[in-house]
Amino acid sequence: MRLILLGPPGAGKGTQAQRLVARHGIVQLSTGDMLREAVRDGTPVGLRAKEVMDAGKLVSDDIVIDIVADRIDQPDAAKGFILDGFPRTVAQAKALDDMLAAKGLKLDAVIEFKVDQDKLVGRILQRAREAAERGEPVRKDDDPEIFKTRLEAFNRDTAVVGPYYADTGLLVAVDGMKPIDEVEKTISEILETV
Template sequence: MRIILIGPPGAGKGTQAARLQEALHIPAISTGDIFRANVKGETELGKLAKRYMDAGEYVPDEVTNKMVADRLGQDDAKNGFLLDGYPRTAAQVDELDKMLAAADVALDAVVELTADTDEVVGRLLARAQIQGRSDDTEDVIRHRLDVYAAETQPLTTIYADRGLLKQVDGLGEIDEVTDRLLKALQA
């Protein structure tokens, strides 16, 4: 299967991506992991990305797209993958479409983990406290959720229009959410 997992910060994407990877025997590919691997490996793209990351800026689409294309071309992703954190914008959707067309493959599903905003804010505040992340204040978290709503949420419309979108409630016990995800993917 070739799947995209999207949802607001704090909806549980990372946790569920790891569980789906195991259940479906496909790699969970996170742009954050790709960035870290390229930076650690000191690849040309990694050096370029590091300059932006060190400055606290978003890595430009051009660099992100190249890293994702490289990762999707690796052997373990040939028979399927789960993308977590990509695409984030309509321009990245277009780029992913080109990558998939060039490989003569298509997406099977786009799963949106939905979650109540106040619940997500509570989760992220608790996580920030546990991890000692003093920069994750309620204002910062709500701003990240606003950015998600403005930039990434519109992708759900694109994928719904293509008949690929499946929405799954991301709240509840971890096992319950995993079960809901697997049932939605089988439907």
């Protein structure tokens, strides 16, 4: 099972990805984590990425795609994977499609979390408050100003990825404002049909 989870920050993608990992035995892939691992392990693409990062530049789409390609070839991704936070642009989505096709693979579904963005800010504030009350560290990206910046970046750059996948017939929307268990049930129903 190969999935992409799309939606703005705070929509519940990470929570649902963890549940999918537990239920289906697939891996959740974060491009940030994969990039750090490739650099740490000194892989050929990791060395290319390190050179770019050391120069203070952004890692190109080509390098990110190569890192994803290397990662999905690892044995733990044989049953499938979830991409959360990638692709972030239509160019990345097209490059991902091309890379998967070259490997004889395809995506099974792209699940987009639809949310009320005004209510989402309240959800993030509540999540930060609850973490603080439990004595847990508050996630840096739960700071309201940082969150608003991330939301603006999503709306500017990433929101267009949904329509791209809608045109391919892979996109399925879920109501990310529903309770966690209801969202999980909806996703399970979607996956039974793919």
